[in-house]
Amino acid sequence: MILDLDIGNTLSKWRLKDAESSEIRSRGAVWTREEWRPGADIPDLDVVEAVRISSVARAAVLEETVALLRRRVRHVHVAHSTYEALGVINGYEEPGRLGVDRWMGALAGYQLAGGCCAVDCGSAITIDFVLPGGSHLGGYIIPGLRLMKESLKLGTRNVAIDPESEADELLEPGRRTVDAVNHGIYMAAVSAINRIYSEVCDQEGIALPMLLTGGDARVVSRGVQVPHAVWPDMVYGGLEACFPMTFAERAGKMSGAPRVPEPVSLEKIRAGLAFSMLL
């Protein structure tokens, strides 16, 4: 069994993949914390022969996790952001500083679709661009839906936040605080994604397919006008491409990869951009 780990700032996601059949046997998530211990909510390591890790948690968390896993598992692979991988050139001035989850997403997106816009809606929302030749342009980072909500709570006196209420896709003006906040942050996220996508495609002269991942991908997806596909396992896809182990992976197949969405024409993107700027 292969254990894939995607350690984010909020949640540590894991899945167990059958090394023979390439099937996903189980999956789960635990809060990202200082110490990561196999226990009730973590799979049994006895069946695990290899681990692949993408982590943006504090270095100490990753080090402890790796040290613990190395005692129990023969092969432990940790992904890093590099200058180049799988035909993609990292756009960062200091490639190692690009969040490795973003790098995994960009690599998976490129492997699936060639050039792409990879959007990861987690604690932060990140929007990365890769051109068909493999040049990663860099990207954008904005607070995720939950962080936006929490920042309002921290920074204002009278904005009472209901942390449990979902950011929903209702776009009309809110008539009570909870709705004004939820509709506001939702609009902030989806309009940023729509606008950034259009601006970069316009600038680069190419309509790119968009791929969405992360804990809030489904809710964000409903507000994104650009044709796109939701790929919950996109970060895992990058791990599969970097450290292929199963027969299917060696043949370039990534689990749960969606059909590549057909982007609208560049003319349409430009017309939409012109329209939104005239308003």
Ligand SMILES: Nc1ncnc2c1ncn2[C@@H]1O[C@H](COP(=O)(O)OP(=O)(O)O)[C@@H](O)[C@H]1O
């Ligand atoms: N069941 C859930 N538990 C926690 N967060 C959730 C859940 N469903 C959706 N979310 C949202 O997903 C975000 C976490 O998404 P994720 O992609 O795992 O983030 P990260 O990679 O930063 O840990 C949370 O900030 C929250 O807005």
Ligand SMILES: CC(C)(COP(=O)(O)O)[C@@H](O)C(=O)NCCC(=O)O
């Ligand atoms: C931007 C991020 C915080 C997003 O993390 P996540 O929301 O997935 O927990 C993470 O990719 C990160 O720590 N990046 C390093 C800084 C950078 O990418 O520029």
Ligand SMILES: [K+]
């Ligand atoms: K993210």
